[in-house]
Amino acid sequence: MRSPFPGPSGLRIKSPDLLVAESGADLEGNGLKRSMGLFQLVCFGIGAIVGTGIFVGLSDTVAEAGPAVLVSFVLAAVTCVFTAFSFAELGGAIPVSGSSYSYAYATLGERTAFLVGWCLLLEYGISVSAVAVGWGQYLNELLGSMTGWQLPAALSNPPGDGGIVNIPAVVVMLLAALLLVRGIRESARATAAMAVLKLAILVLFCAIGFSAFRAGHLTPFAPQSIAGITSGASVAFFSYIGFDAITTAGEEVKNPRRNIPLAILICLGVVTALYCLVALAAIGALSSDQVAGRPAALSLIVNKVTHSTLGGGVIAFGAVVAIASVVLAVMYGQTRILMSMSRDGLIPRIFERISPRTATPVAGTWIVAVLFAVPAAVVPLDVVMNLTTIGTLAVMAVVNVCVLVLRRTRPDLPRRFRVPLFPASPLLGIAFCGYLIYGTGLATWLQFAGFLVVGALVYACYGRRRSRLVQSPDVVRPPDGGDPAGAVATAPAMAAREG
Template sequence: MKKIFQKKCINEALDCAKNGDTLKRSIGPLNLTIMGVGGIIGAGIFIVTGVASASSGPALIVSFIIAAIACTFTALCYAEFASMIPIAGSVYTYTYITMGEIWAWIMGWILILQYLIASAAVAIGWSSYVVALVGSFGITLPAIISGPMGVNGSLINLPAVLIILALTAVLVRGAEESAKVNAIIVFVKVAVILLFITLGIYFINPANYHPFTPFGITGIFEGAAMVFFAYLGFDAIASAAEETKNPGRTIPIGIIGSLIISSILYVAVAAVMTGMVPYNLLNTASPVSFALQYVGVQWAFTVITIGAIAGLTTVVLVNMFSKARIIFAMSRDGLLPGVFSNVKDGCQAPVASILLVGAMATIIAAFFSLNSIFELVNVGALTAFMVLALAVIILRIKEPELERSFKCPLVPVIPVMSIIFSLVLISQLKIHILQIFAIWLAVGIIVYFVYGKYRGLFTKPVCGVDDEAEGFEPVDVPTSK
């Protein structure tokens, strides 16, 4: 059993990115920042603002600020690790290095849930906007194919399925092509968001801001726990570390830059939206479009809806991109079948991982509703953030002289603040969400030991460990290569 706590040394982690199963470094600081903005902006403005307003009211603005502060502490931790260990895997890899294999597996399992649900949840929101846009032209999609199973007589959410399949095809072409598509769509959605802010200012009714905190401090923090979903995306940048040029400089710029840009836009949109419409009317899957319909600006409704569709498209793209890289990294370490770390020549993309991600996200988006799944993303991400912060502290203690291109300031204060904020936000989530998360973890641990037995974890020494594994030799891991 001692072997399940074996750690991977940093040098080996870096060396694994130099072998045949490596990804192409093709993303610069501008494209990485745009990727972060593409991953962050979308769900928060075009979906979650409506759901969260039911908890926090006009104080949704404060909820966004609290979530942004929590994310800033975590972003600084991500920037240190991702610039120091610029390979695929994100928190999974950092945990493997600092805490050991079993904890790395748990984090990888959590990240798979996080990005899988995020992709599907945003695709469901994307579908709502597409149905609304088509309806504005007098075309009504059949109910049986236009929503989650069991909602208004629907059997399958076909638009959500189609967008996931289309983006799977884009991702298979490689990171460079994916970044180009993302940049074009991000430009469109930012322009549309600025248009909404400019127009919305003229329709603000100050009376809608009263009462500002209808549900008190509790409501504000409940809203913050929900809109935290909106900021997920900056963490996806760490998953692209192995495909980033000059990662020591590029990754901190991408993570921190995208978070600042997105935070400003979020607060501005929340302020305008809650001023346009009474908060109790905003609890809808397409709150931006609803706000424009509410004030009677029909021409802008069409433009904004197109922007919302563009915005949600990039969020789905970035989340699917990140999840595929997590699976790739786990496969390369032998914790998943080796076929998922195969890299296709030319595009240098983990095609098998991408196809698996597309298949799983398609199934969830086809049959589940938004309200039933999106909070699962939050509990997964917050758990990952706490482990990341702890990993920063551990490595600072164990390897204080290790070269760091970017250093998180005020360690351990900032990592501890990240943990505290994450715990507070987790405490605001619904009990049944935490129960589902606990079941997912239990299933993950069972899978780890079952697959571990298959790959010889308990009968042979494992590869990829540090000097604490004295006398261990590499083991052949079953693969499909």
């Protein structure tokens, strides 16, 4: 029988078979239910991606790159494409809720997996705070166009932009949590409806923007040269964060080995094409100087083109819905990752508790909502976005490494999708992630390094000692009583390997 802990001595590696067996065992009891089809999964992915990054972050990307924002979006998309291939292969091979955390556990060991999960607090937890921050800007734009009244800037803007406490950001997070605890079927339906609506709104924006297109607005094309394009790509990357949330639904998707890879590739293709069209329409309708750094930029552009606040109000409504759907989808992903880490004993057990009535992690969802509402309310948006970007890029680099390792250690593992041009594709994914990390700047590097140090200390002091991979002397088998290769773990064997 194959060892459940392949790899270098001293690494606590949980085999893919054991991960899948545990998730299957959980589904036999009061666990998660497979209720999401391909359409719902694609809508969930689009719901997780399209939001603050394009509705709010576009103006920041233009400020860095000028009209070359198109190149920045393409560069960020290329980075995502290579990593999306890796996510697609791993999501089909290991269809569990832990996403990149679980993939790292199966290939690089427990310590690396914990740090990946720690970084996912940035990609999902902190990013949901950043997404929520942008909600108040468009909510005010919508209120202004409909009623002529707006919330006070002190209570609706992020700190550093005239705000003190961002109340709308807190409200949208609590509303998302309320919907999530009602059940995945209700959440998936709401996400699907919101995804269709915001795609329609962005297509409408493109139609309006191209009606006022001026080719002269594209010159000079790259006022900040390559440095501006690189910096802009790092900012634009935030617009793509969330496509990997599809893999966090691994235990709630019908036919996950087929639908997860397919949904990832469909989502990324649709979103990339849409972003490039929106960026081109925006800078074609107004000059980059007029767009750069402006809050609620898409509404501003429509108002200028139509000479009316009505069109801008429609765009603002779409943005309010879009950003709310991202909060919903990303918060969902965070709770499922924490559930997987809790199931492994690396964080407190409260995060793995599933309500038998709604089949959702109710306590974990409310904890996430309350905990990350704090940075949404009081942290400046640029700080939150930069940390989210570098944390996500680091996780994506690890996911590409996981594909390389798993191909070597488990070539027999069933894969419905295989990375094309292997090993060039994951290697290019790692290189592009490193290139965009370089573009985030020294201050963000130092903040991220400090964040990793804290994570390493938390693992050493809490996670390592409470890991169930070491503590449990019981044999872990799949529900049908079978014994897949690698699905056996005992404390004595583990202790011997740890030496």
